[in-house]
Amino acid sequence: MAKVTMIQAINQALGLAMERDPKVMVLGEDVGKNGGVFRATEGLLDRFGEARVVDTPLAESAIVGSAVGLAMGGMRPVAEIQFFGFIYETMDQIGTQASRMRFRSQGRFHVPLVIRAPFGGGVRTPEIHSDSLEAFFCHMPGLKVVTPSTPYDAKGLLLSAIQDPDPVLFIEPMRLYRAFREEVPEDWYEVPLGHARIAKSGDDVTVVAWGPMVPVAEAAAEKAGQEGISVEVLDLRTLSPIDTQAIIASVQKTGRAVVVHEAVRTGGFGAEVAALIQEHAFLSLEAPVLRVTGYDTPFPVPSIEDLWLPDAGRLLEAITTVVRY
Amino acid sequence: MAKVTMIQAINQALGLAMERDPKVMVLGEDVGKNGGVFRATEGLLDRFGEARVVDTPLAESAIVGSAVGLAMGGMRPVAEIQFFGFIYETMDQIGTQASRMRFRSQGRFHVPLVIRAPFGGGVRTPEIHSDSLEAFFCHMPGLKVVTPSTPYDAKGLLLSAIQDPDPVLFIEPMRLYRAFREEVPEDWYEVPLGHARIAKSGDDVTVVAWGPMVPVAEAAAEKAGQEGISVEVLDLRTLSPIDTQAIIASVQKTGRAVVVHEAVRTGGFGAEVAALIQEHAFLSLEAPVLRVTGYDTPFPVPSIEDLWLPDAGRLLEAITTVVRY
Amino acid sequence: MKPDKEFPIRRVIDEDGQLVGDRSGVTDDELKEFYRWLVTLRTLDQRAWNLQRQGRIGTYPPFSGQEATQVGVVAALDRMDWICGSYRDWAALAYAGVPLYYPLLNSMGHPVSGNIPDSVQALPVQVVIAAQILHAVGLAWSAKLQGQDRVAVTFFGDGATSQGDFHEALNLASVMKAPVIFVAQNNQWAISVPISRQMNSQTIAQRSLAYNIEGVRVDGNDIIAVFQTLKEVAARVRAGKGPALVEAVTYRLGAHTTADDPTRYRPSDEEARLSHGEPVARLKRYLLGAGILGEEDFQRIDDEAKATVDEAVKTAESYPKSASETVFDHVYQDLTEPLKQQRAAFRQRVAEGGGQRG
């Protein structure tokens, strides 16, 4: 088993899926010759040819809208949105089309489409590129939302997403693309959608995290441990449908919870997590569920980014607060 | 003072604003000769002429995108999106443009734009038309989100929104357009943005509602009263920025809260309200904050609508649950 | 550029039913069949209007005036070709094989109307203006990738041409050489907005120039011209020559929907002038003039149409209600955990008789 980065794991998954199923194809801006601006699709054009690895015109609504048609026509498109912040352009094709075709047609049609997009901060991009917009998509019935935090999960979740009969938004934390390597089986394996993962078990407080914030949560847990606080880190992996059971089980054990995400605070998916916890684990809670998040401002310019983003320090503060509550 | 419906109150507000300030203009699909599909802009074309009452081509991104330009150029556009469900088409111009121009330009430009849209169920529309999508827009820093539940508030809030130096999404509950009449001053008055209203005061439980759900909350409060439960109904009016103080003050008094909205449950704005309450009023809470909402499915066809939408019965159940908790 | 020169309106029979072009390729029998369909569809459409007025169905978007385009286009297709239309394209779907009670069920808010029978290669009707145009591109593209001998046809209105999706679709289709036929039904109005305010161009067809694809203009009220044009265009598209844009010039005879009042915005003299050439009466005049059908035929066809429509109304009105909990069935292939719980709560509520308003 080789140690690979997350971007390599994603690349492997795409290659395997295309090998196994001739209906799988990738399309998007710069995914062909250039292999994607992050190299997620590197080498695929050479291996699978122009018909299945398609550099599209610069038009996100066309990418997703035509992919909806491709999917209904029998293909299994994997569409790339170059950066998550540009997904606004195709909100309609996701929110009223991809996610509702099964419902509209009462099951005659379905849309086995994966939309991949890199997201999150920490890499000093220009405006819009770093936005964390997952909350929008968790509020769209018919769509699944998945985000990995490790190379292993990235590959296994992506293979599950491509197999899924329904549309899946698969968002990839840019800052973790090359952050570390991990042993990943070269062959096919799947990590099932819908299941959270206990990234670190602990007893005193549950930190609910996903994607780019999982390593931050682990770092905070490490520091908390040094202060004698035992933190359980839950990596949601699938945001929609959410694994309520795993969250509640953990909070019932620890009695305390903190949610962390990069997205702006108000209306972020952390609100849903907090709402669920207090609803289902009310009597177990020793303290309010706190949220450590981006602020209610647009994602800032690079020079301010580090201060704006949640980090282990801010998370630790919240952990300490709920423990001392 | 005449008794008017909400749609008349909105029409009055638009007329007054255009009279007072020659920079105010309305634009959108069918807002001119037809006076809007709900007649919100009735008579404005005759009074203010084609330059200021503009039937646009059928293109929502163009409506909002050009309105952003109009606003930066010195006008005060009031753009209509014919039904809220079609706002997906212009998500980019709202989420990355209107709401961020002030931030991007560090204050050199601002976008005094109002986007009006009818929303919500209860009127048996075809697919997409009835969607409640407010949660998306409460997750966009730089934008304000307002929704009235009475004719009086509709007029006063809309006049405030048009005066506001920042972009405001003003969503109007379709089912309340002509549901009842109310005395409304003929002249100019403003209801300030950012302030919730106690629609009915009570002691045992707080129901947080907005727009179309306010009368439902009032009905449930009425029924609860008959069972000896005293319900306080809070009409948020402005969803973003949210009036946290008013919510917390009420819940600290009652010790219990239920949020009600038509939007699908997961990731709805109710999650934010619940998260805020448990965060700021944790020690006052005698029961979890419950949410009464649409289900996590697309808005259903008309024949199923009534069962799908929250109603006084479902709300009463939740009220009873938290009181008996 | 002179759009009227470069994109002349193709026409075979004029408003008065006079032959003014070459009828070749369309037999008398085909014409009789077309006429039967047009009358049946018109009858259905008018009945639906009345049913709405009687409160028996909900909002309904009439297609009267556009029957020739919708039927003429579909008649020129193969059975496996894809059809992607909007809320106003039930005539196309019906001719393609969708039962006549479907549009009624649709306006009654019955979910089954989205489930187009498997025998018909068509998407459910689209409410979001122009969204289906991109689906057609994808479907055509998928056919090409899978070596299927299929084209995709998409119907949309004059208003839809202003949407970004229209542009993105035509550009992408042109680049991918996807076998799509874009049929713009230029019925002159988008609710209250006339085409002259929708665009500052004389034709929709000229938009083809931007994408370097074929563009043609046809009299959409002349079913012979529509059928011939589509036959030719479809042959070229099927042969891999790339997509094509067809502008069918027609007229929305009545209101936008049953909720609309066109007297607020539409001059009655225009209505009178442009209604004269409407497709059903036009074909009737021609058939009569050419001696293909006589008065007693017309009477019989009308009677049959009425009977057929009566039947459709009966079927629609007696159609089994779908259990309301089916609202949970087709969100995902498998019910998710949250939906399972929600369905259970919903079931209980329905069992307790909840959900009546108030």
Place this chain on the structure above:
Amino acid sequence: MKPDKEFPIRRVIDEDGQLVGDRSGVTDDELKEFYRWLVTLRTLDQRAWNLQRQGRIGTYPPFSGQEATQVGVVAALDRMDWICGSYRDWAALAYAGVPLYYPLLNSMGHPVSGNIPDSVQALPVQVVIAAQILHAVGLAWSAKLQGQDRVAVTFFGDGATSQGDFHEALNLASVMKAPVIFVAQNNQWAISVPISRQMNSQTIAQRSLAYNIEGVRVDGNDIIAVFQTLKEVAARVRAGKGPALVEAVTYRLGAHTTADDPTRYRPSDEEARLSHGEPVARLKRYLLGAGILGEEDFQRIDDEAKATVDEAVKTAESYPKSASETVFDHVYQDLTEPLKQQRAAFRQRVAEGGGQRG
């Protein structure tokens, strides 16, 4: 339609700097000034590239190759005309009066670079492809409504023409007769996608036919042709003849941004062939050949450019940091309650030295 016939490329000096057209309307002094600007901007652009390589600034999108279009267009405008460009249009902004250190600050992630000085009628650079095209329509429209004698110019790339917003903007502008000039900088590439995959049309200019607006094609590497064309087009647009689409045919001399590696996708023989006609060397050859400037002038201009750019770099690198809490300042005109609380928490955290990674 023969796009190459209908939309010939207007050109005054060829790749080798030979006069092949009519130079009227452009004085020697103007040309000298243009040349000085082109050299300064090219120097700045190359310096920025090097600064990024040295880690002194962040990602930078070079405009080398497009200086003649950007300067030539702005030179033809009035001071109060609106300019709406993208991330690659700093040359246009600089010529319009934005300090040269702005693009550097922008790549250093300094927020002030979005605050275009009041003396320049320009929007901040746009990152979302094609979004600014609609803003330009609105600005032009607002000028018309307020009786201001202004046009709006918007710059965008060949890739941007595929976006829905491009189409919606051109259609709306045409319908409203808004005084906008749409300047497509066809630099042949959208990151790794060549124009031949972006569209299946020979020209961008021909898209004007769809909207019934003026469309022209100009050699974007020939500043004389660009300037003349824009003067003429702007006069017509200003006179109320409606919007116009200008395709400036140019070439992206280098990478898309400092994060891009064009050798992955771009043939080097194309680079060699198309770089030859680049605007700075071309104008130099012409000026030399025509005896307008001599070798010592060029040396002086180069030296001055270097000094000017040195100065800009110094200013940028010593520019006062903006307090990080300004991130709360321009979300709304007045801080909202939630933001007040968040700012307080943020302040405290900064005071405590928080926010270092990890």
